[in-house]
Amino acid sequence: MAVIEIRSLKKSYRVYQKQEGLAASLKSLFHRQYRDVHAVRGIDLDVHKGEFVAFLGPNGAGKTTTLKLLSGVITPTSGTAHVLGFVPWERENQYRRRFALVMGQKNQLWWDLPAQESFQLHQKIYCIEPGAFQRTKDELVDLLGVGALLGRPVRELSLGERMKMELIAALLHSPEVLFLDEPTIGLDVVAQHNIQKFLKHYQQLRGITILLTSHYMKDVAALCKRVVIIAGGRIVHDGSLAAVIDRFSDYKVLTLQFADEQMPADLARFGEVLEVAAPRARIQVDRTEISRVLSAILSNYAIHDVSVEDPPLEEVIASVFAMSASPAQPGDAQAEHAADVAASAAK
Amino acid sequence: MRKGEGGRGNAEGGKGQGDDGDNGAAAARLPSSFRLPPSSAQAASASLGFSDYAGVFLMFARNSLIRDMTFRANFIIETISSLSWAVMNLGFYALVYNLMEHAGGRTIAGWTQHQFFVFIATTILVNSLVEALFMENAEELSELTRTGGLDFVLLKPMDPQFLVSVKKISWASLGKVLLAVALLAYSLPRIEGLQLSLLQLVLYPLYIVLGTLILYSIMIALAATSIWLGRNQSLYDFWFYLTNFSRYPMEIYSGRFGAPLRHAFTFVVPILVVINVPAAILAKPMTANNPDKLLLGAFAVAAAVGSLVISRWVFTRALMSYRSASS
Known part of the structure; x- marks a missing residue:
């Protein structure tokens, strides 16, 4: 269920x-x-x-x-x-x-205190048994790599570091x-990637x-x-x-690399032209037309490389x-x- | 001080258990097979006891102390300013009594100077407990409502009123407790014909706790209106106007205008018993055959319980209308 x-x-x-x-x-x-x-x-x-x-x-x-x-x-x-x-x-x-709710725009950790003090408070509030608390905390701290930051006041942490601490606080009670x-x-980007990796794992x-x-x-x-x-x-x-x-x-993006600088002038007849930088061109092609357009291009021009991607x-x-x-x-x-x-x- | 904590924690602890009882009933409405079993980590007992609440309270107190110590200068300034306010207040009344003696009077509304000093010490004591335990938290409630920070309180598996009310302990305000004790030690031996009995020494702290609870109840009920009214609107400031009346002996409220005030502030909003009852217990001779005094003492107990119940009702109702804020 x-x-x-x-x-x-x-x-x-x-x-x-x-x-x-x-x-x-x-x-x-x-x-x-x-x-x-x-x-x-x-x-x-x-x-x-x-x-x-x-x-x-x-x-x-x-x-x-x-x-x-x-x-x-x-x-x-x-x-x-x-x-x-x-x-x-x-x-x-x-x-x-x-359950737990984590809000990226709000923080629940005590601003002026190191995150570990807030963690201990959560242990009390959620009645987490000390052994389990220690294990979970160590595991989370290890996964997120924030061991060195535990003793630093939350207000001194970067946004990404703070988010990691918020996640730990929310996950302490498993x-x-x-x-x-x-x-x-x-x-x-790096911090986003780290959080994604952690969440996935x-x-x-x-x-x-x-x-x-x-x-x-x-x-x-x-x-x-x-x-x-x-x-x-x-x-x-x-x-x-x-x-x-x-x-x-309902369309795909076709990227073409023409050989010998020989670019057709009327690419627009295949679809909406997104970008032309000879010898490369990107065209948006109706999904139903893709095979027809591809074969037309391949049979009429010398092509070095081609890719068809979703938008x-x-x-x-x-x-x-x-x-x-x-x-x-x-x-x-x-x-x-x-x-x-x-x-x-x-x- | 410790009594204050214990009494507070106890009252909340009891309520927390009451809530669990309700929840148990709600849970029973669903077929048990519908419930997903808790994971092993969550096998902790569902109902929270006094010790759980006491543990959280001590953690709040500890974290607040760490915070206060971080901002050392601020802590010292706050301590000094709140102490000097109390001392100046005291000096003012000493001046009044001094003037009166020159004019040939000895008492104000039946209180001699040293008796009145006991009254002031009681005021300082109760107020510093309220300030230390609740004031910062009540002030923050409207901010929590405005920013949606109350969300986090509602997520926690504990009584929200408890979590909101004692989250931050203002240790700087406790400096005044020492001042009050010193003032008691100075004044009590100087009251003529006063023989302190064990009963007085037991009742005094008890009524200090009750008085603190009455002031707390009024404060949290007024602050909780911010959940209804939204934004920075709240009746919280009203608390300061109201409690002003509690700082004087109730005997002064007499006559055509005084008597109605006295009744209103005793029976409707019972702020007059907050200081008057404990102060009278300590500073005035205890006589068994004073039915009025006994009645007032009994009433003060009922008033404290009633205030807590009403504040609880107001807070719970206010929470129901909580809408949270956009993220």
């Missing part, structure tokens, strides 16, 4: 509609206009033990809201969810000992389910279930076999990363986002974005 089971989960916020100008502000003192913002509009999802699932979507699509619902931080408007058999927002201690909300945000080692949101396709490509795309509070795709490309992209993942995803945002409910994407903004502004 599924570790995470979500059925028609909905979350909407009532937000105060702010008007511009002083007069409107004064008026709003007495008469306020509210509107409902639907952050999550009915999600169904099953995630099985040991899966590493990516949650993709534009800003304000409802990814973070879903993770917060599954963590029990907020309560849904309607619908159900079970994680490990628990209803998250009942906030049972038994449940809270078995959670079976891990929610990662943009864990690599703001990190440089740790997930395989422990067989835990992970739900990850990220805007970096590299994260997703490196880590997740399964991708769930959420836009406008709904799931628009659930499947493998390759399937996303198959489904949402860059970022582009495909961007077009999926754009597609899902536009036709059905115009203005939805903005409304969802407003939801996030409003939710934070209302605080």
Whole structure:
């Protein structure tokens, strides 16, 4: 049975509609206009033990809201969810000992203290038996290579180092389910890669279930076999990363290297020309046309090298986002974005 | 001081267990086969006891001390400034009594100078406990709400009110406890005809704890409104206006305007019993045949329990409306 089971989960916020100008502000003192913002509009999802699932979507699509619902931080408007058999927002201690949420934009470690002090606090809060605590901590510190930094105040760590410490803090109690909300945000390429490597290794080692949101396709490509795309509070795709490309992209990128500087002048008749730097050219070709175009080129020109590739993942995803945002409910994407903004502004 | 900690931890520990009871009931609603078995590492017992909460509290206290020691200069400045505030306050009242004696008076509302010094010492004691244990945390609650930091509190397998209330201990405020004890040691022998009994010495710290809990309850309930109101809006500042009234003997609230105030601040918001009851227990002779005093003492216990229950209710209700902040 599924570790995470979500059925028609909905979350909407009532937000105060702010008007511009002083007069409107004064008026709003007495008469306020509210509107409902639907952050999550009915999600169904099953995630099985040991899966590493990516949650993709534009800003304000409802990814973070879903993770917060599954963590029990907020309560849904309607619908159900079970994680490990628990209803998250009942906030049972038994449940809270078995999962963890890591947010790339927030930190829970004590800012002025070395991370190891926060780790000890977690040991107490999660009632981790001292032997197990020591073993887990040593293992994590070793995997992430942060042994030398344990005694340094968190505020003196780099963003990447701090993220590693946050991960350790979240994993000390050996959670079976891990929610990662943009864990690599703001990190440089090397730090991103390190975190990816760690997550991949740790997930395989422990067989835990992970739900990850990220805007970096590299994260997703490196880590997740399964991708769930959420836009406008709904799931628009659930499947493998390759399937996303198959489904949402109808062209391939053809890279040609011509021999003897002999470049045809009218490349455009084969497809959209992306780049020409003689003797190399990149052409975007309709997927259904690819074999015809290839044979035409190969039979008419001397070619040194040729490659046929899928378009860059970022582009495909961007077009999926754009597609899902536009036709059905115009203005939805903005409304969802407003939801996030409003939710934070209302605080 | 240690009594304060124990009492606090105990109250919360008890509540934590109550929560688990509820959770147990919720768990029972699901068929047991539906539950995934916990991994071996999580086999720890589900219900938390007093010792678990005490352990976390001590860790909070320890980490706070480490933090305070890191910022040594700040720690010293805070200690000195809070001490000098108390000393200046004391000097002011010494001045008032001095002036009064010149005018031929000896007491204010039935309190002689040294009795009133005991009253001030009690005020300092209770306030420094509240400041040390809760004030920084209550202040931070609205910030936690605004930034969404409360998320992390709600993720932890412990009572959120406990975690929010005692996360940071402000050790600098404890310097005033020493001042209060010194003031007690100075004033008590100078009160005419006072024979301290064992009962007084037992009851005094007990009522200090109760008074601290009353002030805490009001503080956390007011601070929790920030979860409802959002942003930096909170009724927290109101606490300072309210508790101002607790710093004077309740006898001064008399007459046409005083009596209603006295009733309101005894029975509606019980801040008048916070200092008055312990101070009177120590500074005034204990007479068994004073029904009013006994009643007030009994009422103070009920007031502390009632305040805690109400603050708990407010905090829990406020949490339900928590919306978290965008990441």
